[in-house]
Amino acid sequence: MQAKKDSLIVVSGGMDSVTLMYDKRDSIALALSFDYGSKHNARELAFARLHAERLGVEHLVIPLGFMGEHFHSDLLLSGGSIPEGRYDEENMKSTVVPFRNGIMLAVAAGLAESRGLKRMYIANHFGDHAIYPDCRAAFIRPMAEAIREGTTNAVLTEAPYTSITKTDIARIGVALGIDYAETWSCYKGGEIHCGVCGTCVERKEAMREAGIADPTQYEE
Template sequence: MTGKDALIVVSGGMDSVTLLYDMKDSIAMGVSFDYGSNHNAREIPLAEMHCRRLGIPHVTINLGFMHQHFKSSLLEGADAIPEGHYADANMKSTVVPFRNGIMLAIAVGLAESNGLKRVLLANHGGDHAIYPDCRPAFIAAMDAAAVAGTYEGVRVEGPYTGLTKADIALKGKALGIDYAQTWSCYKGGERHCGRCGTCVERREALAAAGIDDHTEYDD
C-alpha cells in the first residue's frame, strides 16, 4: 500500500470504473453503496470484480434506509424510470436526494478510519444539469467539510468534474477498459434497455470516443 492514500467510491458504472483504472496506483480501497436502486444489483458485482482484478480491497455498505424513506424514480422499479435523453427535464425524477452527500460522508469516515487522505468521486460535467450533488460547488463544499471535520484533513476530490462522459470514455479507451464490463442502465434489467437517459448517454459517449459498443441492449 506504499504511496496509496486514496479511497474511491466505485459504483461499477463507466465513470467510476474509468477513475479506478486511471488512478489505481494511488487507490488503497474501493467502496460501493447499496441503497436499493433498480441497478445496484447489476453495478456492484462489477465494482467488486474490477477492484479484485486490480488487487484493491473493496467493501459494500448497505444504505437500505434510503430505499425505505427517500423519494426517487430510481428507487421505485424499472417502469418508473423515464426514457429519453439524459439532459431532458424528466430525468430529474431519478435524483436520490443528497445521495452523494450521504455516501461521501461515510466514505470520508471510512478513509480516516483506514489512514487514508483522499476520497475520490467520479462525478462529471454531464451530471451538473440534473444532479445538484455532482456540481463543482457541492464537491468544493464537501471537501471543505471533510477537511474541517477530520483530524487528518481528509480531502474530497472529483477529478472528472469538468469533463464530459465522452472525455471519460476517451480516457478509458486509452486505458484499454472493456466498457461491456460496466453497467449504466437505471432500469436494472437482464440487459441495458438502450432507451433510458443513462443508456442514451452511454451510447453517445462511446460513439463520440470511437469505441465499438459491445453492450447488450434490449433494442
C-alpha cells in the first residue's frame, strides 16, 4: 500500500537534500526551498525545482532576503570571498550563516502546521558538524522538541543523515539512481563548480571514497 504523502522536506538542491528527497519520496507532499541571498542560491534552486518536478512534488521557494541584507557571512552575496580549503579548516568558519537552519526550520514548521503535514525532513549530516553549530545533533534534538511542542498538530522533525557522512549519502544516492551532475554544491556559485572551496572538496572526497565516478565538472 502506498504511503500517505504527509511530509515536507527542506531541499536546497545540493547532494544531501536531493538524496533525502528521493529517499523519502513516497511520503513527501511539499519540497520547501529558501532564497536567502547566498552566492550559490540560484544554482541550487534550479536543481531543487528540477527534482521536485521530476518527482511530481509541489515546490515552494520562500524568500528570506533579510538574511542576505543584515547577517554577516562570506556565503552571502553581501559578504567577502569564499575561502578555499577543507571544511575542518579555521577559515571555513567565515561561511557560517547565523542560525540559518533554525530560521528555516521555524518557517518550515509553520508551513507544515498550516498544511496539516505531520512531519518534516532536513538533510544535515555529520560532515557539517565541525563548523556549523545548527547542523549538530545537539541543536537538532531540542529544536525538534520545540517544534513538536509548539505546533498544534505536533509536527515531527526528522534528520536521518545527522550521524552519517557525505560518503554514506553518496552511496545512498547512487543506489536510488540519482545523477549527481544534477545537484549543486559549490559555494562560489559560478558557471561550474570551482573544485577548491570546502564543499567542492568534500563533494570530490565523498564520490572518491564511495567508489563513484564523479560526474561534476570542476574548474580545478
